[in-house]
Amino acid sequence: MTRKVMVGAVPVGGGERVKIQSMTTEKTSDTEKTAAQILRLEEAGCDIVRGAILDEADARGVRAVKEKIHIPFVADIHFSAKLAVMSIENGADKVRINPGNIGGEADIRRVADAVKARHIPVRVGANTGSIEADFLRRYGRSAEALVESALYNVGILERYGVNDIVISVKASSVPLTVEAYRLLARRTDHPLHVGVTEAGTTEMGLVKSSVGIGALLLDGIGDTIRVSLTDDPVKEVYAARNILRACGLDGDYVELVSCPTCGRCRWDSMALAEKVAAYVKDVRVPAKVAVMGCVVNGPGEVQDADLGIAGGEGSCMLFKKGKPFLRVSAAEAEEKFFEQLRLLLEEKRRGRA
């Protein structure tokens, strides 16, 4: 098991729930826009957010942003110890730096002292684009190079007494990412931030992130995750939530089982499945519902669902806990299903209150 670090009030590592991260796309110094975007990310389920710090205005902006948001803010800095220290003094809950590129010994010491004084963690990461030259020469663009480069930077921080460290080793190649994290997990007990970097635009980015992050999570590797998409970061958060759910790491949602439909389906089960998916998207209660096109697989798939529906010739059967309880015409299937769905969710919410 990895060690635990605190990012603001959010625990990371040590067997805690895997946390979801994203990154703002606004300039941090535009504190209104940055905070507004973070509030949307929070609403979607983001646990920790990162913002780029490019100049002193950004570093000063951290304070104003933090006053408006409710989740920890990570300041992402490259090449400047001064900006790192300013961000920390303005309330950053964690910094993402690589000590190897932050300056000389005095600079690293300044950052390390600031981090220790405020008891905040540091994320150290190697991407295929930022492998230290020495390791790149020795190992090429490989898993070994990523891991050695990240651990070299971790070693620098540890020498200056910083021990709350989160590590990442990201590549845009899924096999390389997975290989690097597996190697890294054998070499360290620091918590790991997992993601496939520069995964691309939405369609392929979702696939690459799901395969890469999913493979690692199923291996028990990963304490925080980020899905990296060339798109609205809110989509990254929804995607991350879905990956956790698909990996069985978040039971607090409504699971929808629905068939792809085929020539046997004689009613519009696809439209109902889409409407149900949209309706339950943000519902946070553990429940399972099933929308099945016909009776071939329908009754079997609804067996362990709280609520299910399977189509037939001109009519549909509604199921509760796998037992048939109401036959309805295909025309009234949607209305009757939603009636029961609302009752089910209400019941689940009451049970939790």
Ligand code: SF4
């Ligand atoms: S449940 Fe029925 S309609 Fe759906 S895919 Fe299977 S056979 Fe086809």
